[in-house]
Every structure is written in C-alpha cells, then in structure tokens.
Amino acid sequence: MNIEIKNIIEAYLLEATFDEGINPIEISKEGFIEVQKTTNELHGDYYSNIAMKLSKVLKKNPMDIGEHIKKDLTGKKYPQIKKIEIKKPGFINFFIEDSKRASIVTDIIQSKDIFKKFKTKTKKNIHIEFVSANPTGPLHVGHGRGLIFGKTLSNILRIQGHDVFTEYYVNNIGKQIDILSISVILSIVGLKKPFDDVDIYKGKYISIVADKLKSQYRDSLLVCKSSLSSNNTYESFLNILRKDFKSYLIFRDSVIDIIINNYIKKDLDDLNVEFSNWFHESELIKDDFVYQILENIKSKDLSYVKDGAVWFKSTKYGDDKDRVLVRANGALTYFATDIAYHSLKLDKYDYIINIWGSDHHGYVSRLTNALKGIGYDTNKISIHLIQFANLYRDGQKMSMSTRSGEFITLKSLVDEIGSDAINFFYINKKIEQHLDFDINTALSKDKDNPVYYIQYAHARIEKIISKVNLKDLNFDDTKLIDPKEQDLLRLLNNYEETFSVAMNTLQPQMITNYLYKLSQSFHSYYANIKIIDDEINHSRVSLVIAIQKVLKNGLNLFDINAPEDM
RNA sequence: GCGUCUGUAGCUCAGUUGGAUAGAGCAUUAGCUUCCGAAGCUAAAGGUCAGAAGUUCGAAUCUUCUCAGGCGCUCCA
Known part of the structure; x- marks a missing residue:
C-alpha cells in the first residue's frame, strides 16, 4: 500500500507544475519520496514528508506545498484513498478506505503461506555458526542466549529462502580438553589430583563419563597410576600420561564424543536445535591446512618471528599490539586456527554469520583484519555479539560461575520453565542489551x-x-x-x-x-x-x-x- | 589508560532506523462475572529519554564532549 501511495506522489510530482523546476531524476531516486505508516490513527494510515523536503528546494512554505499536492490528488479520485489531510509543519496524511483496510483479513485467511512474501530474490548460501561451547560438560544457562538467537536467525534465513548451513565448532584439541580428559582419568583410577597449578573439572558428569570408559581403559591406566601420582605439576603429569598411556589420544576423543552425544546434543534437542555439521578443530590440522594459511600470511608480509614465536602484524590495522599466531613452544593459538577455519568457510559460502559472546568483541577486528589481509572480502562476514544474561530468582541474582560444577545447566532451566518460555525470553530483548531473565516471571x-x-x-x-x-x-x-x-x-x-x-x-x-x-x-x-x-x-x-x-x-x-x- | 556495548517511568524493557502529544508489562490506586475461557478486561497515576553542546523544518534516535555501569585489552581459551 505505501508503494502505491509512493507511486501516486511520484506520478504527481513528475507532472507537477511548480514554478521552479524539480529535477525529475531526483524524484525517481530511491528514497527521495518517503511514505511511512503513522503511529497515531489521528494522522491517518500513511504519511509523507515530501512537502517538507521540497520546501527547501522550492523555497516555499511546506504547508502551501502540501495543500497544493492535496488539491491535485483529491481531484484525481483514487479509489483506495478516503481523504488526505495536511498537518503542520507539513505532513501529508493519507486515510485509506475502511474496506481496503479490511481486505487484509481475506488476504491472510486465503494465503497458504503468509511468509511467502518474505522470500528473497537473491538466494544465498549462508553458513551460520553458534553456541560452539567447549565440549567440556553440559551446556549451561550462559550458552542459552546465543543458542536461541542463532537458531532463530537460522529459522528466519530459511524462511527467506536461503540455503542455511548450521555448524557447531568443536574445540577438540586445546588445553581444556586435556584437562577434561585428565579429570576423567583421575576419576577412573581413583586418584586425587597430584598437581596444584591447574584446576580440574568436578561436576557430577565427570564420574558418569568415567563409568562409561572404565571397563575399556582401567587396566592400562592402573599400570601408569604410580608414575602419574608422583607428578606435582600439570605439565609433567600430562607428559607422563602421553608417554605411558598409549591410547591417550583415542581416549580423549572418546571423552569428547560422550560429552557431545550424552549431554550437549540432548541439551540442544530439548530446544529443537540440530546442527548441519559438527566441525572438529582437529580437521584444520589435518594436511597442515593451518600452516598453509600461515604461509599465506607470511607471503603477504603480515607476520614475523620474534622471541621464537610467530606474530601477526595487527598493529598495521590499528590494534594496540601485534598478536601471536604460533607460540614459542610450537603450539597454535586460537587466533591462528580461527583464521584457517574462517578462510575455509569464506571459500565455500556466500555469507557467513558468527554468533559470539560479547566478551569476544576485542577479537572481531583482529580476525577480520587478518582475513582481509590474506585477500578475503570481509563484507561477507557478520559477527553478532551477544550480551550476557543474568538470571534472577525471587529477586536474587543467581550465580553463573562455571567453576567446580556450580553452574546452572541449561537442561535444568528447560526442565523448570519449559522450552517455550526460554525460546521467548532469550530473543525478546535486543541482543546488545544486557538481559535480566526472571525465572519467576517465566514460571507465572x-x-x-x-x-x-x-x-x-x-x-x-x-x-x-x-x-x-x-x-x-x-x-x-x-x-x-x-x-x-x-x-x-x-x-x-x-x-x-x-x-x-x-x-x-x-x-x-x-x-x-x-x-x-x-x-x-x-x-x-x-x-x-x-x-x-x-x-x-x-x-x-x-x-x-x-x-x-x-x-x-x-x-x-x-x-x-x-x-x-x- | 585504550577499545567496545549500554544508560528511556519505582522495576524490567519497547520505540517500525530522523517525524507529530515518548509507549507496554510489573508494582501502586480505583473498578468490571446472569453472556464466546477472569490465564482476561477498563481506568488513574507515574518522564529533564544520564548531562551538555552541535547538525535541521524536526533528535530518545545522527556527531562531539562529560558522567555512570557491563565487557575486553596474556606466547589464555
């Protein structure tokens, strides 16, 4: 309807006889004639600010221009327009016929798919990555907001007719995964943590995972128990483990599989989320893919070696300091693998969307600059940052600490308030707004x-x-x-x-x-x-x-x- | 200190991307059951849109500065 009115105004302006000329090219320009819905019924259904815009060009009073337009349009008798009013300082208000307004009812009732109108004309192949929590335990409420937002975005993009590929990025090779595996191993062999420099995972699920792996690994683990128990730093413990426990890497993969299948996937099921793919970070190491990317960066003169580490020249892009890609001990940073991961995605998709916690915001420009540096079009990336959500019960803020299994699992929240309430409350606020989620309200x-x-x-x-x-x-x-x-x-x-x-x-x-x-x-x-x-x-x-x-x-x-x- | 997001009614938040008299819910106060579901409805009251300057016909919305809060500034993940 507003397009119809826009056309009416445009047609009128093109043949209008104002004293001083209006450039016809200007008039036909996108956005020159604005017709918008009113917020107040006293102002009719639609309004245009065109008279105020023209007043500058024509050096005339906007009210006079409005009256002029009104007079001419009224004379032409458009069937869908009931009346036109001019209100100061120069709004042109259009009142449409009541019956025209009511026709929406049959439109909706007869429409087979009311979303059909929102189909895009430029279908894209879109990759969207969200949640991607480390597979070190069940999802907790802190993951909820990004999860729901990501799912909703996928739903919307699919309705628009895009090809949407959802992916969960599984960090399966980092330090946290070793710590997780060690936590399970200590539970299997019944050993107290012999080192003090690193905390381990303590949730109930650790012993459940341990039970599942016990029969298969217990004997070979008991063999190295004594050598393990004598190590008082995390590093030395891990080294002995890797040396003496031959199937450590296989064991580690099994732990991750169990966490993903028995916890994370079930948590996601509760909220009707299914990923097209679970991408394991280890795939980036295969065939030295990350190193090819690093080589590429080096060839563009965007990295250098200092103190035994490889640095990315992020100061070139306004960062405070350069950032490490490969540490002196040879380990890759997240930064390095992320560049590789995103270059994979950019090669394959028309558009990629990431949903991250807002605590990663400092990381956004670093990553996009690195990708730009090796020649990617970063307009194809959009990163949505989600602010934290606080949970309240009976007016009290609830603890969200992930340490020592103290956190509230997403599952327990789903069990308590149901998926409908969770789906609603997590997207009912702008994502850049801090969210206070009141459990009492959700339960009422x-x-x-x-x-x-x-x-x-x-x-x-x-x-x-x-x-x-x-x-x-x-x-x-x-x-x-x-x-x-x-x-x-x-x-x-x-x-x-x-x-x-x-x-x-x-x-x-x-x-x-x-x-x-x-x-x-x-x-x-x-x-x-x-x-x-x-x-x-x-x-x-x-x-x-x-x-x-x-x-x-x-x-x-x-x-x-x-x-x-x- | 630098970066970034936020600041709207007592509380939790909208505000159709620059439009006309800034809107809801909760809480407060006063009402509504012979009739389609009272899990509802009708009202009242509540505001220096954090503050200041600027841009223009017009600013909660854009720009700059100030103030307050969250988050980030490791060879962490």
Whole structure:
C-alpha cells in the first residue's frame, strides 16, 4: 500500500507544475519520496514528508506545498484513498478506505503461506555458526542466549529462502580438553589430583563419563597410576600420561564424543536445535591446512618471528599490539586456527554469520583484519555479539560461575520453565542489551508472562472457531466498523512490514513485541465485543481467524507452541 | 589508560532506523462475572529519554564532549 501511495506522489510530482523546476531524476531516486505508516490513527494510515523536503528546494512554505499536492490528488479520485489531510509543519496524511483496510483479513485467511512474501530474490548460501561451547560438560544457562538467537536467525534465513548451513565448532584439541580428559582419568583410577597449578573439572558428569570408559581403559591406566601420582605439576603429569598411556589420544576423543552425544546434543534437542555439521578443530590440522594459511600470511608480509614465536602484524590495522599466531613452544593459538577455519568457510559460502559472546568483541577486528589481509572480502562476514544474561530468582541474582560444577545447566532451566518460555525470553530483548531473565516471571501463568498471554490469545480464538460452522463464513469487509476492529485491522495491516523489517535487520524482538501487541488488542476486543454473531455473517470470526494465523506463524518462527487448548 | 556495548517511568524493557502529544508489562490506586475461557478486561497515576553542546523544518534516535555501569585489552581459551 505505501508503494502505491509512493507511486501516486511520484506520478504527481513528475507532472507537477511548480514554478521552479524539480529535477525529475531526483524524484525517481530511491528514497527521495518517503511514505511511512503513522503511529497515531489521528494522522491517518500513511504519511509523507515530501512537502517538507521540497520546501527547501522550492523555497516555499511546506504547508502551501502540501495543500497544493492535496488539491491535485483529491481531484484525481483514487479509489483506495478516503481523504488526505495536511498537518503542520507539513505532513501529508493519507486515510485509506475502511474496506481496503479490511481486505487484509481475506488476504491472510486465503494465503497458504503468509511468509511467502518474505522470500528473497537473491538466494544465498549462508553458513551460520553458534553456541560452539567447549565440549567440556553440559551446556549451561550462559550458552542459552546465543543458542536461541542463532537458531532463530537460522529459522528466519530459511524462511527467506536461503540455503542455511548450521555448524557447531568443536574445540577438540586445546588445553581444556586435556584437562577434561585428565579429570576423567583421575576419576577412573581413583586418584586425587597430584598437581596444584591447574584446576580440574568436578561436576557430577565427570564420574558418569568415567563409568562409561572404565571397563575399556582401567587396566592400562592402573599400570601408569604410580608414575602419574608422583607428578606435582600439570605439565609433567600430562607428559607422563602421553608417554605411558598409549591410547591417550583415542581416549580423549572418546571423552569428547560422550560429552557431545550424552549431554550437549540432548541439551540442544530439548530446544529443537540440530546442527548441519559438527566441525572438529582437529580437521584444520589435518594436511597442515593451518600452516598453509600461515604461509599465506607470511607471503603477504603480515607476520614475523620474534622471541621464537610467530606474530601477526595487527598493529598495521590499528590494534594496540601485534598478536601471536604460533607460540614459542610450537603450539597454535586460537587466533591462528580461527583464521584457517574462517578462510575455509569464506571459500565455500556466500555469507557467513558468527554468533559470539560479547566478551569476544576485542577479537572481531583482529580476525577480520587478518582475513582481509590474506585477500578475503570481509563484507561477507557478520559477527553478532551477544550480551550476557543474568538470571534472577525471587529477586536474587543467581550465580553463573562455571567453576567446580556450580553452574546452572541449561537442561535444568528447560526442565523448570519449559522450552517455550526460554525460546521467548532469550530473543525478546535486543541482543546488545544486557538481559535480566526472571525465572519467576517465566514460571507465572498470567499476564506477567508474555508467552502465556500470547498463547492464551491463540487458544481463546481456537475455542471460538470450534463453536462456529466454518462453512458459514462469509466475510464482509464493510462490517468491521467498531473502533476496536479498526485497531485490529491496522495492526494486521502492519504485520507484513514489521516481519519484513525484523527479518531483514535480524531483530526478532520486533516480532515478539508485535505478537504481544496483537494479543493485547485481541484480548481487549474479546472482552468488549461478542465475536460470534450471526447477524454479521461471522465477519468477526474471520477477523480473529486471521489474527490467529499471524500469531501461530509468528510463534512457530521461534519454535514456540501455539496451543489450541491450555 | 585504550577499545567496545549500554544508560528511556519505582522495576524490567519497547520505540517500525530522523517525524507529530515518548509507549507496554510489573508494582501502586480505583473498578468490571446472569453472556464466546477472569490465564482476561477498563481506568488513574507515574518522564529533564544520564548531562551538555552541535547538525535541521524536526533528535530518545545522527556527531562531539562529560558522567555512570557491563565487557575486553596474556606466547589464555
């Protein structure tokens, strides 16, 4: 509709007879004529600021220009426009016909797929990586926000028609993995930690993992028990282990497999998340791939050797200091493997999306600069930084410490408040906003809890539908004249724009806010007006059916149930 | 110190990307069940959009500075 009005204005301006010329090229330029939805019904349905824009060029009073435009447009009698008003300082307000507004109801009801309109014209091959928590234990609540956001983004991109490939990056060769393996080994052989310089993992799951591996490895581990117990530093312990425990590397892989399959994948299942691929960091080491990349960096004169380590010249890109790629002991840094990983992705995909915790923000420019340095187009990368979420219970902030198994697992939160509430609360706020997540609110079953409120609207409508013979539906677009009905129609007419802006700018909270508003307007309607009424051919029932359809599709976007009964 | 994100009602947050009188929920106060689900509805009250300057017809939104808070600035992962 706003495009129609835009065209009307453009056509008018092109043949307008103002004294001083308006450049026709300017007029046809994208964005020159702006037509937007109003926020206040007193201002009609759409408004344009064109008169104020032109006043500068024409050196005329915007009110006069507006009146001029109004006079000419009114004379032309466009059927969809009821009236035009000019308000100071120069807004041109368009009021569209009520019946035109009501036509959205049949549009929605008859549409097989209301998301079809959001299909992109430029389909892309998109890689999206999220969560990627170290496989050292079950996921905890701190991982929740990035997880839900990543999943939602994938849902949105798929609806837009892109090919979406989701990936979990498994760090399976770092120091943390050795510490994890050692924690399991100590549990198997019943040994107290003999070194003091490094903490080990203590959660309950460690002994469960140990039990699974006990029968297979116990004997060979007991052989080296005494030599292990005499080591009082982490380094020497690990060295002995690697030397005496021949199947250490296989054992380490088994530990990771068990954690992923028995914990992480199950946690993800609870929230309906499935990854296209689990990428293991070790794949980057295979065939010296990382070293080829490092060679490439060196050939571009972007690295040098100092104190036995290889450094990337990040100061060249405004960083405070250069950063290490390969440590003096020969170990690769995360930075090095990340460059390799991202170059793999960039080779294969049109666009790549990373979702990281905001604590990694310092890392963003370093990585993109390195990739730019070796010749990649970094416009193809987008990195979303997620602020931390705090959990509150009974007004008390809950501890999120990961040390000594003290953390709250994501699973326990799902068990307590359910996946619907988690899906909703984690994306209901802008990601760059710190999030306070109140468990009491998520548990409440009334208006405090927006999820329930929206779901309740859906269920109420279902009840109405069940009482009506749907064959009798005969929608009459001139019947819905109550102000509350007009409110609802305005909102329904907004769904397309709201969803499309939210999807294009990847801001899911715009959609949840919209769904809430729509539910609110519906509940008010329901309480004040009898919806089932034969005298009006069930036009009101048609209206609520359309509302329900939007609610349902919106909720499904976030994997939230749209219950028919509660 | 440098970088980065944030600052909107007592609390938790929206604000359609620069539009008109800044909006919700909670909490507070006062109401609404012969009738489609009260898990609901109707009101009242609550604001120096952290502060200052600038850009322009017009700023919560853009720029600069100041203040406050979160996070990051290892040959850590």
